Amino acid sequence: MRFLVDNSLSPRMAEELIRAGHEAVHVRDLNMASADDDDIFDMAQDKKCILLSEDTDFGTLLATRHTMRPSVVLFRCQRKSVEALVPLLLKNLDAISPDLESGAIAVFQDERLRVRRLPLAVGS
Secondary structure, three states, rough: OOEEEOOOOOOHHHHHHHHOOOOEEEHHHHHOOOHHHHHHHHHHOOOOOOOEOOOOOEEEHHHOOOOOOOOOOEEEEOOOOOHHHHHHHHHHHHHHHHHHHHHHEEEEEEEEEEEEEEEOOOOO
C-alpha cells in the first residue's frame, strides 16, 4: 500500500512502513511540513496514497468534499509513539485494506477501530 504520513505523526512512521514492505513518505520529505491540510489532502489524492494522520480536519475535508479519495487513517490513541501506532496499523491492515482501497476513513482508538466507507455525508 502507498501511504502519505501527515506532519502530526513522526517521520519514523514512514520509515517503519517502508521496512514492512509498503510505500510511504512523510510530508516533510516532500517539502510540505508547513503545508495546509487542503494541500496535503490534495497531494494524497493526486498520488493515490492513504493519508495517515492524527488531525481530524481530514475527516471534515472528506465530508465537505464528498470525495471517494484519499482514504484516511486517523489515530486517536493515548499511546502516540511509532512503536505503538505502526504495529497497530499493520495488525489490522489486512482486515481494513479492502475498504481503504475502495475509499474509507479508518479511526483507530485505544480499544476500538471504526471504518466508514466513502463518500461521507456531512455531519458523519
